[in-house]
Amino acid sequence: MCMVNKIIRNPYILIAPAIILVSVFSLYPILFAVRVSFMNWDTVLGTKEYVGFKNYINIFKDPVFWMVLRNTLIFAFFTVVIGIVLAFVIGIFLQKNRLSDNLVQSIIFTPNILSAVSVTVMWMWLMDPNVGILNFVLKWFGLPTLKWMMSPETSLMSIIIVSIWKGLGYNVMIVIAGLQSIPRYIYEAAKLDKAGRWTTLFRITLPLLSPTLFFLLITSIISSFSAFDVVSLMTKGGPENSSNLIVYWIYQIGFLQFNIGKASAGSILFMIMVSIIAVINYAFFNKKVHYQ
């Protein structure tokens, strides 16, 4: 037991398995992509040649890349902000272990479990320009109807809505896990001090929840930048690339155009971009996060 204790006390041994695995299955693929990004590689002919920064230059010269980048930024901003604010509000409402709360929380969570196909089919139907329920609701409010995923003006908005909807249950669950870990005695103490509801919310709940919200922020940003399924299943990036996002675009270059060099260069740019955004957030918010 003493031996075990000694081993476990050593932090390097504690992190070793994770570090080894991440090196093999994440770091290696990244290094692989870095190397390929400087190549012109025809996999069928088996010919490779180093071409320097040509793949990167081609990407920067490609107007579709800039369009996709813009789409991705818009997509990420709205899904992250709306997704977290809604999750916080709903989490506060549903945190008790009442039957109704649990039921509603389970229902919100179902989009994460359901097959992508059934979710897709349902949204196609809800957003149908002629008989869809959403247009029906718009009409009912006297608003003009939309073409949703079928028009370049609204396709990006459509996939933003679907993404928020799909990810909400997941965010709520994390918020609730955070709320559950706030010790009850703190609330009891607040009650004794006759703190009002809003004071409790802003002075106790929010600060104590900040590590959770911070975590949610970072992971939401990263996952919204990496969005793939919603594009691939709902719009295929169309019409006219209006809903194309960066990972789907990289995929298209790699597996429709079979240009593995350019796709790798795109991947590297993508990872640099996401890392920078994540690090900025980390630096900015980590100081404000309140740990007990």
Next chain:
Amino acid sequence: MSYAAKVLRILLLITLVLVFVFPFIWMLSTSLKTYLESIKFPPDFLPKAPQFVNYSKTYVRIHFLHYAMNSVIVTFSIVLGQLLVCIPAAYAFAKKKFRFAGLFFALVLVDLVLPAQVSFVPIYVLVSDFGWLDTYWAMIIPFIYSSFAIFFMTQAFKQIPDELLDAARMDKATELQIIVQLMLPIAKPFVLTAMLFTCISKWNDYFWPLILTNSESVRTLPMSVKGMISDTPGLTQWNELMAGNMMLIIPILVLYIAANRFIKNAFVYGIK
């Protein structure tokens, strides 16, 4: 609670249910329709007569038991593996001070920014070189660590006051006891949440098993269900496909509901 707040709460709950319950009802209803009803547009909400036979047909068609068994083996192995790999790492990152901790932490998180669509070619090459293609290893080993779980649990462990740990050490608790009997019970909602997410994503994963296996002997349930989608557009039997999807999600739905109760009942700060 005030009257207004109560009304607000109920309204919110009803709206949420309306917005989110649809796909589930939709799937269930489609799975009980006849083929002709299933392609009707705009669709009927409910089938005329529920076709429970869709389920028995699908059960046979997708070799449910064989693939479900593989899914169980793969999912549980991954969850166990992640517990063993991620908990010690999260503990070290949250409660130990050591050189290059920040660097190692950044390295561990690198996986978060690496989309599967980008990494699958090199991972396929690796797994192929290891000789793991077509074995359970291929579907388990690359996934037994998770940046998400490590990050999430590190955040959770950080919230546990150092004084508690010091007190335990004064009581001559070993490090193992500290992790198992102190940290884990306190961080239980987080650990359960992280593992639930792992379960869900691995149970439903279609992409990686497809890439890393060729043989039916180790493949998992989502692949068998996906196999029901026809190669020719318009020939898919939607009703049976949805029955297959229901059979795929029910185990995970049950697990979710059970875990959710656990998470909410988690005995917060149980150690006095």
Next chain:
Amino acid sequence: MKINLKNAVAMGLLATVIGVTGCSKESPSTDNSQDGAAQNASAPEAKEKVKVDFWSIWDPSQGNGKLMADAVKKFNDANPDVEVVMSGQGGYDGVAEKLEAALVAKNTPVIAQIEESFLGRYNPIAADLSKYMSQSTIDNYIEGLTRSSFADGVFKAAPMNRSTPILYMNADLVKAAGLDPAGPKTWTELQEYAKKLTDPAKGIYGFSGYWDSDAWYWESAVYSYGGEMVNKDGSQVAFDNEKGSSIVKLFQDMIKDKTMLNAYSAQENQSDLIKQNFLDGKVAMDFDSIGSMGQLINNTKFNVSVAYQPQEGGKNSMVTGGANAIIIDKATEEQKKAAGKFLDFLSQDENVVSFFEQTGYLPTTKSALETPELKKWLQEKPQFKVAIDQLQFAHSRPWSKNWKAIYTSNVEFMKSALIDTSKDPKQVVHDAAVAAQKIIDENK
């Protein structure tokens, strides 16, 4: 702190489960009895079996894949020295994606089932099949199905599951309207037929069609106007002209005068939408794949007749689709021979006939058409005969290694012209051509 029994038990359980799953991993391929694909080449026979990996678009446990898996088993039983191992790779795209990874990892399969038009890309790694298959088999394929199988005169892709678009008609409605039951010969005639068949009072549209996810029907129609997709060597886009845009204009016009049901007015799966309306008697003519025949005949209360795909300018011409088999040249000589033998086997009359009857994909060989069984079958279901006869007019698919990227781009443009019918078809097709040319130039 007291010792938590529950946690101790949990840790114990954990250890046990790891032990158990660890054991079960040792023998991953023993419980495969139900799939028929017997494996583990560990049989203690003196001679090693030649193992032939066969990557299919289908899951071998169900549907069409099950039929293929049964054929594989029959072949393996008859050839004790060979073992074909079929595996499903998730459809046409799945096979292409995994081939890509396999090329990098250098562990390609021996046989790959690829979409007909992908030979333009995989030609460099595809073996000359005439070296490994018998010449009589190759000569026996229906000529119209092999138009995309040759690279520089070398036969490289053996037809497997193949289809072609045809015009389905609600024969009862056609008869009631007093129209020639043989159906329209040209697109102009189709427009007239549709006008007469349309009945707004009953909610009946004369016609409906769509492009499909690879713009297959558009491609087919362009050929029927005498157009082309790309030039011979695939370096230039060739559809930026009247021949490329005529069908788009025709569909737009018919949608505008409400004689055609616009499948793109809804986001729902277009193919299902049209099919459902046809089955309901709300669409009188449907331009669709032969693959839908079984469903349409079996689910209708009226008579279904079929006609060749219409044309314009006097010459029938249309696409074929579906998959061909290639043998990857990197395999060993022994494997390639065994693979050739397997493809020969699949083309035997008995197998061709049963596959056709059960799937609705076209029969691939001439001799199969002469078998009494198939003759009788076609007599009962003469609609299939039309599709088989039509094959004499089959057009080869575009020869371009970038075709997958091009059609993905094309279909977006063609869709947009039907979503917004006020768009100028010439402009849309021109824009599509520019985008396609860019793909070609960037990926030479």
